[in-house]
Amino acid sequence: MFKPINLPAAEQRKTVLIRVEDREVHVSEGQTLAMALLGAGVVPFRRTAVSGAPRTPLCLMGVCFDCLVEVDGSQNVQSCLVEVREGMQVRLPSGARRAGDSA
């Protein structure tokens, strides 16, 4: 649905390498994790804990809580509110979150 604009080389941003589940993905720095995952074709981000309904970001501004993923061991992080970082480890949630840290 979304495509990045073809910018002149001088205006292109550097990329950082993140890991989504077991896949390595190069994404432009400076963007939110939610946009980076959408750009990388990660659909859905998660399934709801009770009914298993698929979820992808809706609002992209911190309100809908549909873009939750696990970032570097922290569960239920709103991916639209964090910026991608080199080496970021992303996991796509399945089931209800646990209290306490990731195993």
Place this chain on the structure above:
Amino acid sequence: MTDHPHIDTLVVGGGVVGMSIAYGLARSGDVVCVLDGSDDAFRASRGNFGLIWVQNKGLGRPAYARWTMQAARTWQSLATELQELTGVDVELRQPGGLSMSFDEKVLAASSEKLNALGKELGIVYPYERLDADGLRKLTPDIGPDVVGAIYCPLDGHVSPLRTLRALVHGFRARGGQLVSGVNVDRVERRGGEFHVHAGNKVYTAGRVVLAAGLANRELAPQVGLKAPIRPVRGQLLVSERVQPFLHYPCHYVRQTGEGVVQIGDSKEEVGMDDSTTLGELARIAARATRTFPMLANVNIVRTWGALRVMSPDGYPIYQASTECPGAFVVTCHSGITLAPAHAGPLVDWMRTGTEPAEIRGFKAERFDVQTN
């Protein structure tokens, strides 16, 4: 007002206390109308914690302990009845409750208090004092600072919002009428009937029950009653939903049927102010994470403050007016725990005049100042 349908009882206040009474009255065959306030009112029933709590209640007041125990023992039957009638599951769980302690001396003192209460009641008080190892068998996730807990098998919890919803639906199913957004200005007794003035409307009935929370202060004197109550603020936090880990309600942490962790509370004398403060919320959160360290990284999704309806000694006021027969005042801060007692024995008293022995001591005169 002859063009209005006949009403036996007007209940002023549509919170859990008012709705429990209204539900019980309608169940007994009364034609009941509830006048409920608007959303800008201080609505304790929208902000409470949801415990059905028995342990430690009524020391020096065994009648209150009996009243509370009787209510807790009949909660299941009320919950079942409401579910059958309305389809609303109030998420009642009564596996027993835990009062965690960080201090052996405090734990020992609690234990002594319950022994003393048992003596007053002439029973072996139903509780167990658990050390940390015993407690870990019930709740493996306690932190190293927790030295033990008091476990009382009568305690439980319920969703307070679902309870209110079930009472409202049940009340309507039994023919009751609930009018919302009504601010009662004045209650007067004239011609053997009560006339309740609200805005440009007047509601008339032979009996009136004041269950308006903090507003009872102003309403009760209009029918020869007193309600010397004050607000005591409590602040609460709720988390996102997490996998079930806590199967017993604790005094200040419980996990709801949906997986939300609800965390309380504070007791603040700040008047009619139900706002939240960062300092109190931080203190509340710190105690909860000291009890359950795994909560430290769970996201909090909402916080709020609510005002308890507190009498000078903390116990309820149940009183029938002698000056205006047919008028009653009911006020308490344990509306959830006592809901089955309010829907049952309290309503029987209002309808038949037979006062349950347990509530005879809860008249407002006990607060009168001795002037000599």
